[in-house]
Amino acid sequence: MLKSLFAALAVTTALGFPAAAMAKPVTFTTTLKDYGGNGAYLAFYVTDKSGAYAGSLWMAGGKSKYYKHLANWYQATGGDRAQINGITGASVGSGRTLEVTLDLKDALFDAGYTLHVDASVEDRRDSPDDVKVPLTSAGAGTPVKGRRYVSTFTYGM
Amino acid sequence: MSKILSLLLASAALTAVVGVPAWSAMHLPQQGAAVTPMTAVLGSTDTAELLVLVDDDDDEDEDADGNVKRGTSNDDDDAEECDDDDRSCGAAAATQAAPAGTVAPPQNGLFDTGTPQVQVK
Numbered sequence: 124m125l126k127s128l129f130a131a132l133a134v135t136t137a138l139g140f141p142a143a144a145m146a147k148p149v150t151f152t153t154t155l156k157d158y159g160g161n162g163a164y165l166a167f168y169v170t171d172k173s174g175a176y177a178g179s180l181w182m183a184g185g186k187s188k189y190y191k192h193l194a195n196w197y198q199a200t201g202g203d204r205a206q207i208n209g210i211t212g213a214s215v216g217s218g219r220t221l222e223v224t225l226d227l228k229d230a231l232f233d234a235g236y237t238l239h240v241d242a243s244v245e246d247r248r249d250s251p252d253d254v255k256v257p258l259t260s261a262g263a264g265t266p267v268k269g270r271r272y273v274s275t276f277t278y279g280m
Numbered sequence: 281m282s283k284i285l286s287l288l289l290a291s292a293a294l295t296a297v298v299g300v301p302a303w304s305a306m307h308l309p310q311q312g313a314a315v316t317p318m319t320a321v322l323g324s325t326d327t328a329e330l331l332v333l334v335d336d337d338d339d340e341d342e343d344a345d346g347n348v349k350r351g352t353s354n355d356d357d358d359a360e361e362c363d364d365d366d367r368s369c370g371a372a373a374a375t376q377a378a379p380a381g382t383v384a385p386p387q388n389g390l391f392d393t394g395t396p397q398v399q400v401k
Contacts, residue, residue, distance in 0.1 A: 145392075146391075146394070148394065177388070177390065178389065179386065179388070181396070181398075182377065185376055185377070185379070186376070187376055187377065189350050192349075194348070204375075204377040205386060206386055207377040207386070208377050208383050208386055209378050209384050209385045209386065209396070210380055210386065210396055211377040211378065211379050211380060212379065212380050213400070219400050220401040221398070221399075221400050222399050222401065223396060224396065224397040225385075225394070225396050226391060226392040226396075227391060243350045244350065246349055246350070247349055247350070248348070248349055249350060
């Protein structure tokens with residue numbers, strides 16, 4: 124009787140550990156203002172609670188020669204393309220909405236991480252930290268206004 | 281006789297037109313400023329009369345407020361790039377980041393195993 128109880132406890136504990144480190148799909152929805160220019164380059168990246176760069180989540184825009192205009196991201200990464208391998212897509216047109224769904228670790232939320240979006244548009248002023256929002260469960264689904272090119276930004280789980 | 285006189289006048293005028301800028305260029309000031317004076321020929325020291333190069337601005341990345349912009353000539357110096365946005369430019373494509381879906385996301389501790397999905401509306 125005791126043996127089977129221990130076995131059952133062991134199984135539930137073993138199942139519980141992966142659950143604690145689970146990931147979930149998170150959708151970032153970014154709507155740009157109708158600024159009327161060429162497609163915007165957007166760099167999505169995360170800093171930890173000390174403000175240190177933790178990693179990139181998405182890069183909208185394929186030409187690396189423009190990455191230096193995503194000033195804060197570039198400063199943190201030196202433009203290292205390895206940071207955005209497999210998470211790079213096309214630039215986003217004026218007035219369009221970008222929806223990116225990523226399989227992210229749960230540990231990113233409610234742990235002091237902040238999501239940043241740097242934006243750049245050809246022949247226009249660069250906009251580092253166009254969006255800057257803490258990643259929290261409570262903040263999910265709440266639209267945030269951007270500074271220059273981003274009209275609204277929302278993340279949903 | 282009048283023909284010769286007019287020919288002489290024309291050649292003198294031509295010499296003046298070509299020669300004055302050339303003479304002036306040979307007498308640039310020593311400080312190396314981007315100013316091309318006519319003073320060597322005309323003898324004037326009034327700075328208001330100096331000829332100035334039209335464009336000596338090397339801050340072409342900045343607008344009037346000093347803010348940095350994308351899409352200036354410095355961006356085009358990068359010979360490694362392609363002009364289209366489809367990242368299918370042969371050898372140059374190797375210098376770009378791998379597009380989503382072609383390789384796994386970076387191992388930065390933020391991602392799980394799922395493939396990113398993207399759409400633009």
